[in-house]
Amino acid sequence: MAAVSCGLMQFSGVFGAEFCINSVEQTSNRAGVRGSVAACRGPGFACGLIFNCSDGFGSGSEWLLKDKRKLQRRGAWRRSAAEKDMDALKHENGKAEVQDPKLHDEKVSHLSDLFPDLTWYANPLTRNSYFHPVEGFFVTEDDLVAQHVCINASDPASQIQKYFLRAGPRDKVVFESEEVKAAIVTCGGLCPGLNTVIRELVNGLWHLYGVREISGIQAGYRGFYSFNTLPLNPKVVDQWHKVGGTMLDTSRGGMDLKKIGDSIEDRGYNLVFIIGGDGTLRGAHEIFKEVKRRGLKVSIACIPKTVDNDVAVIDRSFGFQTAVEVAQAAINAAHVEASSTPNGVGLVKLMGRYAGHIAFHATLSSRDVDCVLIPEVPFFLEGSGGLFEFVDQRLAENGHCVIVVAEGAGQDLIPKNTENVKDESGNVLSQDIGFWLSTQLKNHRKTQHPDKLFALKYIDPTYMVRAVPSNATDTYYCTLLAHSAMHGAIAGYTGFVSGPVNGAYCYIPLEQVAYNQKVVDVNNHVWAWVRSLTNQPDFIKQEEQVLALTNPNGTLK
Numbered sequence: 001m002a003a004v005s006c007g008l009m010q011f012s013g014v015f016g017a018e019f020c021i022n023s024v025e026q027t028s029n030r031a032g033v034r035g036s037v038a039a040c041r042g043p044g045f046a047c048g049l050i051f052n053c054s055d056g057f058g059s060g061s062e063w064l065l066k067d068k069r070k071l072q073r074r075g076a077w078r079r080s081a082a083e084k085d086m087d088a089l090k091h092e093n094g095k096a097e098v099q100d101p102k103l104h105d106e107k108v109s110h111l112s113d114l115f116p117d118l119t120w121y122a123n124p125l126t127r128n129s130y131f132h133p134v135e136g137f138f139v140t141e142d143d144l145v146a147q148h149v150c151i152n153a154s155d156p157a158s159q160i161q162k163y164f165l166r167a168g169p170r171d172k173v174v175f176e177s178e179e180v181k182a183a184i185v186t187c188g189g190l191c192p193g194l195n196t197v198i199r200e201l202v203n204g205l206w207h208l209y210g211v212r213e214i215s216g217i218q219a220g221y222r223g224f225y226s227f228n229t230l231p232l233n234p235k236v237v238d239q240w241h242k243v244g245g246t247m248l249d250t251s252r253g254g255m256d257l258k259k260i261g262d263s264i265e266d267r268g269y270n271l272v273f274i275i276g277g278d279g280t281l282r283g284a285h286e287i288f289k290e291v292k293r294r295g296l297k298v299s300i301a302c303i304p305k306t307v308d309n310d311v312a313v314i315d316r317s318f319g320f321q322t323a324v325e326v327a328q329a330a331i332n333a334a335h336v337e338a339s340s341t342p343n344g345v346g347l348v349k350l351m352g353r354y355a356g357h358i359a360f361h362a363t364l365s366s367r368d369v370d371c372v373l374i375p376e377v378p379f380f381l382e383g384s385g386g387l388f389e390f391v392d393q394r395l396a397e398n399g400h401c402v403i404v405v406a407e408g409a410g411q412d413l414i415p416k417n418t419e420n421v422k423d424e425s426g427n428v429l430s431q432d433i434g435f436w437l438s439t440q441l442k443n444h445r446k447t448q449h450p451d452k453l454f455a456l457k458y459i460d461p462t463y464m465v466r467a468v469p470s471n472a473t474d475t476y477y478c479t480l481l482a483h484s485a486m487h488g489a490i491a492g493y494t495g496f497v498s499g500p501v502n503g504a505y506c507y508i509p510l511e512q513v514a515y516n517q518k519v520v521d522v523n524n525h526v527w528a529w530v531r532s533l534t535n536q537p538d539f540i541k542q543e544e545q546v547l548a549l550t551n552p553n554g555t556l557k
């Protein structure tokens, strides 16, 4: 049994046994040992990644040397835990089994990949009398964050891990303060906290890194080529965190790669901070590739934004908690209206184009919701187990009923007269589920219960939940996001997204976030919490239930 401490956690494995890896591709990238690894089975392999010793000690040491050279180039090499482990292993029977955390980290691009002779500078924070950096102040490439904190001890697949680079200040940076020309842009829909992120980027760059040229790009991506820029400094942004929206303006569409590339090159921006949602991040990935193609020493750093909270990989997006909080006011109003009239229904529509996170969290945060409808759970209106039956029951039992619906829910139910209508960014616009549902409910009550009083109040607070300043938690969060992005960009990382994974701030490769989406996991027991609060139907039709419970020969499963 060999146990190797890798700085982040203790990995252990059995010599000659099956070995663990999270991604063969990663391994072959970093270590050139394609095929020498296999999935680990058996206890004790807490998400580690190791070489097969039959492939020789050389593979590991070769990798380590390569990496050491690279880190030396980056000015970041210290005698790491991995190197110490290598020495320790050399003494173990001449055999080696190398387990190294960096083999399975999620590689973030660095400007030194493009410019091997890049000049490195001591981080200006070392000269900042306020900080007096101590051992452990700076974050190194050995500092990784595990993607999953929950694993299943008897499921090896659940133990296969990804690790992300931990965000934070590096002891060496690749830009001198005077050399930096920073640009900040906000794109897509509004979200609470946008101004806070901008403010903290400006303040951090100015006060911590001595940057004096910071430009606000106005009105989204098109601002790179069709609007004047806004010079930013701490005085200009001083009160911005108290204001909703974005003081830089935003827009959809306008993603002209050539013009944006020209603008970055001509104006000499070298730190570009892009704040936006999935569309924006896909655009940022194009820009990242474009500046690389042009051979520019430019860091592209992204901060994910969407009130819908459907950003992949990270814990949650900023502004989301504020939106959930604001949504409570609408739910409360719906409850008051519904409960103040015989057979009253309060219907609230909340944002959530593809994912029902706001509706789901607002329901869990309230105790007044009878039913929540989200895009992830199809529903139907008529017949046994349908919404009409449920609403009728609640009205009969309680005299009122509150329904929360996410904007993207039930889109398949609404008859379409026209082709999909899209916004300027190409997003398909949702049909108004709130208005449609209220019409359907009214018709149902009128035809099925004509002798009973009925009142339905439809509340659409859509823009109210996102056009507000961030609450305290989100303001705090925006600050850490901005600082993480700033430290990473100035240290030379590029094409990354900054965000928290299991509470620890990370640098995540842009494409992993841009091309994925996080929806509500309705298979997770958390969805059952909602059902336990509302006791709403699961909207599985009777015939489907029968099918699910019986074998093809008709016997019960």
Ligand SMILES: Nc1ncnc2c1ncn2[C@@H]1O[C@H](COP(=O)(O)OP(=O)(O)O)[C@@H](O)[C@H]1O
Pocket: 187, 188, 189, 220, 221, 222, 251, 252, 253, 254, 255, 276, 277, 278, 279, 280, 281, 282, 283, 284, 286, 305, 306, 424, 425, 426, 427
């Ligand atoms: N697939 C894509 N490739 C490049 N740019 C895109 C892409 N999708 C959207 N964009 C651009 O990103 C910006 C914001 O996109 P949008 O979808 O409106 O908002 P969000 O970023 O909040 O999802 C727009 O300028 C849009 O043109």
Ligand SMILES: O=P(O)(O)OC[C@H]1O[C@](O)(COP(=O)(O)O)[C@@H](O)[C@@H]1O
Pocket: 188, 189, 190, 277, 278, 279, 305, 306, 307, 308, 351, 352, 353, 407, 423, 466
């Ligand atoms: O009316 P707008 O400004 O296009 O925004 C509407 C959309 O914005 C959102 O709030 C979030 O969208 P993005 O984060 O993609 O900008 C969606 O829920 C909603 O469909």
Ligand SMILES: [Mg+2]
Pocket: 188, 277, 278, 279, 306
């Ligand atoms: Mg989007």
